[in-house]
Amino acid sequence: MDKIQIRGGKPLSGSIVIGGSKNAALPVMCASLLSDEPLILGNVPHLADITTMANLLNQHGVQVSLEGQDDKDGHIGRVLSLHAKDITNTTAPYDLVRKMRASVLVLGPLLARAGEAEVSLPGGCAIGTRPVDLHLHGLAQLGAQVSVDSGYIHATAPKGLIGAHIVFPKVSVGATENLLLAAVLADGETVLENVAREPEINDLVACLAAMGAEIDGVGTATLTVRGVERLHGARHDIMPDRIETGTYAMAAAITGGTIELVGARLGDIEAAVERLRQAGITIEKKNGGILVDRANGNLIGVDAETEPYPGFPTDLQAQFISLMSAADGTSVVTETIFENRFMHVPELQRMGADITLHGGSAIVRGVPKLTGAPVMASDLRASASLVLAGLVAEGETVVRRIYHLDRGYERLEEKLAGVGADIERVKDVA
Numbered sequence: 001m002d003k004i005q006i007r008g009g010k011p012l013s014g015s016i017v018i019g020g021s022k023n024a025a026l027p028v029m030c031a032s033l034l035s036d037e038p039l040i041l042g043n044v045p046h047l048a049d050i051t052t053m054a055n056l057l058n059q060h061g062v063q064v065s066l067e068g069q070d071d072k073d074g075h076i077g078r079v080l081s082l083h084a085k086d087i088t089n090t091t092a093p094y095d096l097v098r099k100m101r102a103s104v105l106v107l108g109p110l111l112a113r114a115g116e117a118e119v120s121l122p123g124g125c126a127i128g129t130r131p132v133d134l135h136l137h138g139l140a141q142l143g144a145q146v147s148v149d150s151g152y153i154h155a156t157a158p159k160g161l162i163g164a165h166i167v168f169p170k171v172s173v174g175a176t177e178n179l180l181l182a183a184v185l186a187d188g189e190t191v192l193e194n195v196a197r198e199p200e201i202n203d204l205v206a207c208l209a210a211m212g213a214e215i216d217g218v219g220t221a222t223l224t225v226r227g228v229e230r231l232h233g234a235r236h237d238i239m240p241d242r243i244e245t246g247t248y249a250m251a252a253a254i255t256g257g258t259i260e261l262v263g264a265r266l267g268d269i270e271a272a273v274e275r276l277r278q279a280g281i282t283i284e285k286k287n288g289g290i291l292v293d294r295a296n297g298n299l300i301g302v303d304a305e306t307e308p309y310p311g312f313p314t315d316l317q318a319q320f321i322s323l324m325s326a327a328d329g330t331s332v333v334t335e336t337i338f339e340n341r342f343m344h345v346p347e348l349q350r351m352g353a354d355i356t357l358h359g360g361s362a363i364v365r366g367v368p369k370l371t372g373a374p375v376m377a378s379d380l381r382a383s384a385s386l387v388l389a390g391l392v393a394e395g396e397t398v399v400r401r402i403y404h405l406d407r408g409y410e411r412l413e414e415k416l417a418g419v420g421a422d423i424e425r426v427k428d429v430a
């Protein structure tokens with residue numbers, strides 16, 4: 001197993017190219033199940049979760065091949081071809097689903113195309129219980145017979161799915177995606193109310209539309225889908241990763257550096273950008289990307305509360321707590337999406353951070369200096385927060401269990417080393 005070693009204290013300077021979005025790519029890959037023609041996806045990031053999804057789709061009968069790479073403004077994205085000529089197997093087994101919860105997104109498209117699906121229940125994870133009840137209720141409203149037995153979701157719709165009016169009682173990114181992936185082939189019109197409005201949903205809608213789906217209301221809380229009989233092949237480029245963007249913006253900020261984020265979209269992370277500006281960081285559009293600058297001036301403590309889009313993203317909460325740990329003053333960071341997403345806090349405390357947890361809020365009192373320490377990653381974004389703290393801490397920080405990082409950040413240590421960080425990946429012999 002590898003670990004990451006960081007010697008902190010170097011202000012970052014230079015440019016980082018932002019890759020394709022993991023959380024957009026995963027549902028878009030599942031769209032390939034809906035057509036017997038190839039779906040060609042550009043700007044696909046090279047990440048462990050993408051490989052897991054490719055393996056899952058492959059065992060359903062999807063031929064997955066690497067078509068090459070495209071080079072846009074110096075950014076090398078992968079081009080994947082996903083061809084579901086025939087669905088040969090409608091079961092998503094526990095061994096693959098337990099590796100990645102997004103596997104549950106095959107449920108809707110398998111049901112729509114093949115009329116049946118058996119998908120292992122994902123179970124809880126490090127950040128919360130994360131049920132899938134909204135996915136299952138929605139699919140049942142589209143006329144599927146859904147039951148849960150022996151750890152598996154069994155769903156059938158032998159005569160096909162039928163359009164319905166579905167009001168989500170709670171905003172869910174995954175449930176919105178699963179229902180979209182099912183409704184596009186349902187008979188008649190489906191109205192989805194109180195949907196998630198994350199930019200990744202818009203990316204999925206754009207891909208489905210390119211395949212011939214009819215969807216109105218993109219970017220709003222209500223999506224209307226007119227089901228079509230079949231979808232065709234298409235080419236779609238995955239959007240830039242807004243969480244990678246936010247993470248590197250905070251890396252520049254925490255080290256007092258200046259970084260250009262090539263290919264990043266400011267409009268996708270406006271709530272986070274607003275908080276960063278209040279904290280004393282200059283962020284502006286530059287050359288079609290973003291320039292982040294904190295070369296002069298102190299970091300100021302500001303409050304943040306996670307919310308569904310367009311609010312402050314939960315996937316940047318851990319990184320923001322690291323940033324606030326190095327700021328002047330106190331900030332209150334409140335998590336409202338997941339009930340257990342503060343696993344990074346005890347590790348940051350070991351690095352000298354002054355944080356008190358109070359229910360769903362972290363009270364972060366900025367300290368003049370963080371100190372390097374051996375720390376343990378618990379989930380993807382928590383790992384990133386430990387790396388950020390390590391970049392500014394005095395002495396050496398060693399982050400273990402970095403397989404979490406490899407799920408969602410492509411070549412993180414290379415990208416950070418390229419802008420002057422003293423960081424390396426080494427084999428962990430311990």
Ligand code: EPZ
Pocket residue numbers: 023024026101102128129130131132133134135136170171172173174175196314315337338339380381408
């Ligand atoms: C997506 O997860 C992302 N994953 C997460 O990113 C992200 O944190 C999350 O959305 C929120 O933005 C992917 O896109 C692959 P939800 P998802 O359904 O879809 C509850 C990362 O680090 N809920 O929007 O699973 C749920 O427990 C990951 O990249 C139900 O109660 O999130 C949570 O409290 C981590 N019942 C809330 O809704 C359901 O059926 C929002 O979850 C579904 C969800």
